[in-house]
Amino acid sequence: MKVIIVGTGFGGLAAAALLAKNGYEVIVFEKNDHPGGRASVYSEKNFYFDMGPSWYLMPDVFENFYSEFGKKPEDFFELKKLDPSYRIYFGGEKVIDISADLKKNFALFDTFEKDGGKKLQKYLESAGKMYDVSIKELMYRDYRTIFDFMDRKLMSQGLKLNLLDSLDKFVSKHFESDEAKKIVEYSIGFLGSSPHNTPSFYHIMSHIDLTLGVWYPEGGMRKVADSVYRLAMSYGAKFHFNEPVVKIEIEDKTAKRVITDKNTYNADLVIVNADYAHAEMDLIENEYNSYSKQYWEKRVMAPSALVAYVGVDKKFDELAHHTLFLDKDWSKGFDTLFDPKKAAWPENPSYYVNVPSKTDTTAAPKGKDTLFILIPLAPGLKDTPELREQFFNKILHNLETTIGQNIRDHIVVKRIFALTDFKDRYNAYKGTALGLSHTMMQTALFRPSHKSKKVKNLYYTGHYTHPGIGVPMTLISSQIVAKEIINEYK
Numbered sequence: 001m002k003v004i005i006v007g008t009g010f011g012g013l014a015a016a017a018l019l020a021k022n023g024y025e026v027i028v029f030e031k032n033d034h035p036g037g038r039a040s041v042y043s044e045k046n047f048y049f050d051m052g053p054s055w056y057l058m059p060d061v062f063e064n065f066y067s068e069f070g071k072k073p074e075d076f077f078e079l080k081k082l083d084p085s086y087r088i089y090f091g092g093e094k095v096i097d098i099s100a101d102l103k104k105n106f107a108l109f110d111t112f113e114k115d116g117g118k119k120l121q122k123y124l125e126s127a128g129k130m131y132d133v134s135i136k137e138l139m140y141r142d143y144r145t146i147f148d149f150m151d152r153k154l155m156s157q158g159l160k161l162n163l164l165d166s167l168d169k170f171v172s173k174h175f176e177s178d179e180a181k182k183i184v185e186y187s188i189g190f191l192g193s194s195p196h197n198t199p200s201f202y203h204i205m206s207h208i209d210l211t212l213g214v215w216y217p218e219g220g221m222r223k224v225a226d227s228v229y230r231l232a233m234s235y236g237a238k239f240h241f242n243e244p245v246v247k248i249e250i251e252d253k254t255a256k257r258v259i260t261d262k263n264t265y266n267a268d269l270v271i272v273n274a275d276y277a278h279a280e281m282d283l284i285e286n287e288y289n290s291y292s293k294q295y296w297e298k299r300v301m302a303p304s305a306l307v308a309y310v311g312v313d314k315k316f317d318e319l320a321h322h323t324l325f326l327d328k329d330w331s332k333g334f335d336t337l338f339d340p341k342k343a344a345w346p347e348n349p350s351y352y353v354n355v356p357s358k359t360d361t362t363a364a365p366k367g368k369d370t371l372f373i374l375i376p377l378a379p380g381l382k383d384t385p386e387l388r389e390q391f392f393n394k395i396l397h398n399l400e401t402t403i404g405q406n407i408r409d410h411i412v413v414k415r416i417f418a419l420t421d422f423k424d425r426y427n428a429y430k431g432t433a434l435g436l437s438h439t440m441m442q443t444a445l446f447r448p449s450h451k452s453k454k455v456k457n458l459y460y461t462g463h464y465t466h467p468g469i470g471v472p473m474t475l476i477s478s479q480i481v482a483k484e485i486i487n488e489y490k
């Protein structure tokens with residue numbers, strides 16, 4: 001049986017590996033020149049940048065994925081647990097390190113508020129329980145109807161925890177201090193979401209970063225993408241790079257052929273890993289769309305971003321492997337990202353700096369640092385070279401002032417990737433960096449379906465679908481799709 005996959009993000013690579021291993025003939029088309037999708041790599045003058053993901057979280061999910069092939073992550077790359085897990089500068093005034101040792105974090109929380117450590121312990125117990133339930137009951141399954149969802153143990157657990165509350169309301173019941181609240185809320189950014197409109201269920205994110213820890217695959221996230229690519233090839237999957245799909249031809253509610261800019265290929269099954277909205281609006285006749293144009297227009301999209309890849313000719317001790325710069329005016333920041341009426345290039349945004357060369361000697365030439373500076377932006381903002389440059393300079397100024405160092409005179413490599421680049425490079429709807437935000441109405445059953453509602457043999461995998469945004473979630477999405485296909489087309 002011939003399966004054609006559109007896109008080589010983690011979703012496409014994982015689906016290719018799983019199905020090829022199960023005896024399917026797999027052909028994958030990718031518009032760009034290498035595998036990984038948003039986990040692409042950019043290199044210049046021996047500085048190596050992971051263009052997208054830099055946090056290796058949920059190590060248990062990676063273990064589960066590789067175990068499908070009788071392998072372990074360590075068979076492909078060395079994993080290091082980061083300590084500190086990350087550093088935070090609060091509004092340029094106070095700096096703290098989050099340790100890999102929970103006890104140290106409890107002590108840290110005691111400095112923020114009375115009984116802060118005990119409160120964190122209680123919060124993490126709740127997050128840990130919810131994580132276990134969601135891994136066992138929620139994440140690795142598909143949802144076709146509301147009954148699939150209501151039936152779950154999670155519902156009863158959820159009601160106990162009052163999970164229909166928003167994350168920020170839930171957090172306010174646990175903590176009083178600004179620092180504590182920000183530490184347990186910032187991680188919702190990994191899901192392209194705001195604490196105001198994300199269900200409190202997602203406090204599991206604190207179990208993920210604080211309890212399970214933050215890891216680094218030696219050689220960067222590109223090593224992880226490369227490992228899945230090599231796995232897929234080892235089972236016979238074939239890849240065509242620089243060959244965008246321009247149409248999926250459907251007859252009698254069945255996907256028959258995939259047309260690329262070079263050729264036409266017959267298919268028995270098609271799996272789309274490319275952005276869902278792009279596939280529906282650009283690759284498929286309207287009558288076969290599972291969701292209307294209005295549906296997509298009404299979705300809450302996860303932010304886009306400006307990412308600056310900067311190579312510098314010295315090392316900066318003030319920065320950790322992961323450093324967060326959190327704005328004082330946190331709420332206003334979320335408004336400019338998620339409220340279309342307030343969408344604008346932000347005045348004082350929160351931002352994130354990743355310095356892989358802290359941990360990885362292959363990331364930058366000796367004595368130099370590789371800086372990845374990411375600032376979330378509302379999708380669809382006006383984007384010009386002048387606006388990017390002005391904004392980059394503003395952030396650089398803030399960064400230099402906060403860490404008390406001159407950076408600009410040490411820049412030897414600089415590339416800015418933003419808004420329209422996400423659209424051009426990945427066919428990202430409205431230039432979103434992360435896809436669909438995780439609001440209540442865009443979670444689990446309410447995310448776009450893995451299986452087309454109109455076409456029998458058309459499936460979708462990747463961050464738009466359940467369980468959602470992030471590399472681990474995307475691997476799970478493909479595990480769900482592969483299982484469904486294997487059950488349906490034995």
Ligand SMILES: Cc1cc2nc3c(=O)[nH]c(=O)nc-3n(C[C@H](O)[C@H](O)[C@H](O)COP(=O)(O)OP(=O)(O)OC[C@H]3O[C@@H](n4cnc5c(N)ncnc54)[C@H](O)[C@@H]3O)c2cc1C
Pocket residue numbers: 006007008009010011012029030031032036037038039051052053054055056057243244245246273274275278305307374425426427433434461462463464468469470471472474
């Ligand atoms: C800047 C940034 C930072 C991030 N940080 C993290 C992090 O630290 N940790 C984490 O876990 N996650 C992170 N993420 C999220 C994570 O990268 C994504 O959720 C995940 O990689 C999505 O994978 P995917 O396979 O669903 O989609 P993609 O990676 O987007 O793959 C889709 C592929 O389809 C291709 N394509 C599109 N249209 C066509 C077409 N017509 N024909 C052929 N091919 C096509 C695209 O080129 C792309 O290669 C980050 C993302 C970004 C952008």
